[in-house]
Amino acid sequence: MNLLFEIGTEELPAAYVSRALAHLERLAAERLAAARLGFKTIEAYATPRRLALVVRGLPEASARVEEERRGPPEKAAFKDGAPTPAATGFARKAGVDVADLTAKDGYVWARVVHEGEPTARILPELLTMLVRDLPAPKKMIWGAGDGPFVRPVRWLVARLDGEVLPVEVFNVSAGKTSRGHRFLAPGEVEVDAETYRDALYDAYVVADVAQRRERVVLETTTLALSEGYEAVLPEDLVEEVTHLVEWPVAVMGSFDDRYLELPDEVLATVMIQHQRFFPVRAGERLTNRFIGVSGHQPPDLSVVRAGYEQVLEGRIYDAYFFWTEDLKTPLAEHHKKLTGINFQRGLGTMADKAERVREAAQKLAGKLGLDEGVLREAAALFKADLPTQMVYEFPELEGVMARAYAEKQGLNPRVAQVLEDAVRPTGPDAPLPETPEGALLAALDRADTLVGFFHLGKKPSGSADPYGLRRAAAGLVRILGRTGWAQPLEDVLEVAAATYRARGLEVNPEAVQAARAFTEERLESLLTEAGLPTLAVRAAQKAPSVYGKMLRARLIYELMQRPEFVELTRLYKRAANLALQSESAGEPDPALFETEEEKALHAALQPTREAVEELLQRGSGLLPPWDPAAPLPETGLAPLEGPLAQILALAGALDPFMDNVLVMVDDAAVRENRLALLRGVRDALGELGALELLGA
């Protein structure tokens, strides 16, 4: 038997349609299986106004199954051969006669038969629950409390072969008719599993998502090509447009080419964000064309085109107005207006922030070997685009506009690039700064935010993060990780704290520590998402720089994959603990060794130290700085075998020492000498990280 089930709705959110398609297919398969209804295929369809399923090859009835159900223990079920209430109760529940109970393995058993049930009787309830249980990020109620569903449900079709199934959800009863295109084929269309796709197509509804998507792409591409251009087809936009229309018809229009003076990013943002239009390219740059995809084919498409053009004209005009207005003022003058924008109560204005970042950048620039001239010039304009009208209207163009205005006003192109970089990354997977000067400003901007808000005690709690501190911290470790700067994370935050203190805001060291710990948590979360074990990352946090932490976490992970490492960390943990008892700091003195074990451990220390050093050195060559939000580098680590083996070999000397040598002897000189050996172990391996966290 073949089933057609269609949920007719008011327009669904475009972003939901493709997700709903997957949910519907999966949920239906699960529920059918649970109802013991086999099937051959499931097809799912979706448009803005409908979600539908066609299930083929359903049986007439669900499968008949037999089940052996275990009852009470035999002893409790029968007394002197007569059934007890435990036995009769069990038999009644299982729906069998007491006489039919059997005994096995000390229990009584009932043979329960689930007879098959007609499919037509199972489906109504199953389909009702499918509608109710379809997952959605946000559901609504309507009318006098119907729902919840994603949008109001207005009709249902439920047909098993020719029969209409009695399904009723949210006060809507299923029938055998769907609805065609709102304008091209208004009214009802009779459909069933066999005719669904074609009948709707004839009613100007492309129900098949892949087919509709293909049509959007094909129509758009062809139309652009017809004038020798190339349509720009961002994946997200294609997806969205596909789910905005039931019957895609591409329409190309144009706009005044004086607007081409605007940067491509601005034009594309206006077209895509406001109108869901596809930008059109002539070579490298955009041209004064756009393509909109209409959901309807009216008698005269030029009416639609004229409408599109007029509305886009208004939108671009707005952007152009901002552009020309903003350009009347040099960036340096815009920068002065930062005094009028508050950053956060208690932390001053954006001008204060920009000034702090500038000062911090100057302190660090020398140490990092950056172009101080470029940095000085860029830092003096940092955030200058924030008070511009364009950025007010399109916040996502921050940075892009600083670059564009700087270029237009004839500033050093390198400075312009740094200004664009300085806001990066703008999202969890967004690109990082390309210039080191931009990276420094971007990092210090985030450090300034973190230190400032932790000083105010505004730490995010739970999932709430109203000030974007998680984003700031993730951005900070991504930048520092990718640049590979050796500057300790703590120093970066401390430099930011010092700029607050220089202005009379006494940021205390605890706030800096809290900000550091919070930032390290973000790093941990990024690295564990990339596949490193939590413990490896925690142990590696001991390294001061972000890249140092990342490299060590990766190397510790490499060690963790070797079985000998378990033993080594166990021994190391004991050794490092004991070493804490040491009261001096000298090197071990071979003259005081009394046992072979001491001599052997002493002999192993230097090679271990060297191996650790070599591991880190070669490791950093193989694993150059990377973005911790990106997948782990896939470099083979075979060249590290030598030092890895050497490090693991330390267990051979450490094990007998820990087993056979009494460290805490009365003789103070011997005791301190043995502790000095253990300190040597701790110092050698500790360079890799807090390995004691890994010891059992």
Add this chain to the structure above:
Amino acid sequence: MLFQDLILKLHEYWGHYGCVITEPYDTEVGAGTFYPTTFLKALGPELWKTAYVAPSRRPQDGRYGENPYRFQYYFQYQVILKPSPADVQELYLDSLRAIGITVEDHDVRFVEDNWESPTLGAWGLGWEVWLDGMEITQFTYFQQVGGVDVNPVSVEITYGLERIALYLQDKKHTYDVEYAPGVTIGDIRRDFELEHCAYNFKHVNAEKVRRWFDDYEEEARRLLELELIYPAYEFVLKASHAFNLLDARGVLGHAERQAYVQRVRRLAEATARAYLKKHYQEVAK
């Protein structure tokens, strides 16, 4: 169709449907949603149908009249149907036909737009309605108002009157729209718009408006204590407008802006609770 006839046609259409045609309110609001006939009436069990013109002020949206579509002062046409009827989309499309838009000739689309008013503690799901790419209507099923879940659900239909008139009269700029015979919108509003833009963007006395905000907030609280819901709500609206002025003046940083939004929201939520308590003895969840 003259601008004033557009309003009359909509009045006629929705009046026949059964809406109470109410007159504009007299306190500055950012949108028709702020009217007590929407904000308060959407709360509680009472059924209600209304339609009205809502002159709206959005200081931030002013462009000195240079943008054909964007103004700091414009008219919304607001319809509230509680509960939302099953054929509401068709009703709406018929209303477009009633004002002379042959929907079959255009690309009319319902594009998701989940409306949220952070200052009103309200949100709803629905769409922007696009006519050949131009947003002409907001269509929203309220889910929460003043922080309170609503049931029965009101549907709010908000027409952008100027935009629709541009279309109907085939004009490029709102100022060219004929309001009455021989009188354009530009004749009526040009100076008003210019001067208010100058005020909003350059001459708002931020220090003073901050003080006003504080006073309005305090007054609203005091009146809520006295269970004078409507007067209290008026001060919530005034506070909201004061915030909008500060926002337009460009003196609010992100965090401070958020703080103001929260303050208005708390007032709106307190008002909603007080209203339900007073009129329906309902204690909002």
